[in-house]
Amino acid sequence: MDRDALEMRPDAATDWPDRIFDCLKQHGITQVALVPDAGHARLIRRCLADASMQVVTLTTEEEGVAMLVGAWMGGAKGVLLMQSSGVGNCINMLSLPVLHRAPLPMIVTMRGDYGEFNPAQVPMGNATQAVLEAMGTLVRRADVAQDVASVVDATIRLAFNTYRPTAALLGQRLIGAKTFGKD
Numbered sequence: 001m002d003r004d005a006l007e008m009r010p011d012a013a014t015d016w017p018d019r020i021f022d023c024l025k026q027h028g029i030t031q032v033a034l035v036p037d038a039g040h041a042r043l044i045r046r047c048l049a050d051a052s053m054q055v056v057t058l059t060t061e062e063e064g065v066a067m068l069v070g071a072w073m074g075g076a077k078g079v080l081l082m083q084s085s086g087v088g089n090c091i092n093m094l095s096l097p098v099l100h101r102a103p104l105p106m107i108v109t110m111r112g113d114y115g116e117f118n119p120a121q122v123p124m125g126n127a128t129q130a131v132l133e134a135m136g137t138l139v140r141r142a143d144v145a146q147d148v149a150s151v152v153d154a155t156i157r158l159a160f161n162t163y164r165p166t167a168a169l170l171g172q173r174l175i176g177a178k179t180f181g182k183d
Contacts, residue, residue, distance in 0.1 A: 016148040016174070017042035020107065021050075023149060024079060027156045030054060031071040031078030033064030039109030039175040040081045061086035062093040069102045077160065080106040084113075084128040084169070085121060094135040094165055103159035106137075106167040107152060113172035114143075132167050143171035 020043050024032075032047045032055045034040065047053045058064050061082045068078040082090075087108060097104040111118070112125015129139050138158050142151040148170065155168035 014145060016145045018046065019149040020152050021046040023152045023156065024053075025050075026153075027077065027160070029077050029079050029156075031068060031076050032056070032081065033058055033067050033078060034081035035059075035061055035064075035083070035086055037081065037083045037109055039083065039170065040107070043081065043107075061089045065090055065093040065096055065104060068104055069096050069100060072102045072104075073100070077103075078105075079156070080104065082106065082108055084108055084110045085124050087128050087131060087167075088124050091131060091135060094132075094137060097165045098136045101163040103163050104165040105156045105159040106165065107155070107170065108167050109170045109175050110172050115172055129169060132165075135165070137165040137167050138162070139167045139169060141169040141171060143173045145174060148174065 017040075024047070030053055032053055034044060034055065035058050036044065044055070047055050056064075056067060058067075061080070064080040064082070068080055071078045094104075096102070108128065110125055110128065112121035112123065116122055116125065129141070132139050138155075140151045140155050142148045152168045155166045158164075159166040
């Protein structure tokens with residue numbers, strides 16, 4: 001396994017974060033809730049640089065669920081950006097968009113997946129999709145760059161067409177596995 005390739009996060013030669021940003025703009029997303037994450041770093045920078053987007057840094061991911069359901073009820077469209085480890089923090093709160101038939105698109109960078117070095121990330125990484133689906137979330141996944149735009153587009157469309165939570169999982173083959181110098 002090529003350690004350097006695994007440690008790479010989206011760089012200037014990789015345009016899939018830009019395609020996600022373009023998709024957010026096409027869908028009229030104006031609210032972005034997030035817990036900072038290296039896998040989303042380039043997308044976050046693009047959102048912060050756009051004056052038409054309100055970016056809110058959360059202390060914990062479930063705050064974003066409530067914030068975005070409130071934004072929807074107030075007439076705004078939003079998206080929640082998080083890492084798979086944060087999905088566990090949202091489980092109980094995911095009942096909110098289900099009960100209120102509110103769209104909640106989520107874009108989730110995976111940990112505990114391909115090439116993971118940290119054993120503590122593996123349980124939630126393995127459970128992320130099943131846990132989201134158990135809470136009524138429609139889940140799609142992208143593991144290669146050419147699938148990202150269509151998966152994110154489908155995820156956002158599903159959220160706003162079905163009035164329910166949806167998630168696009170971005171696998172570690174795509175974002176690169178963090179090793180922090182561990183082999």
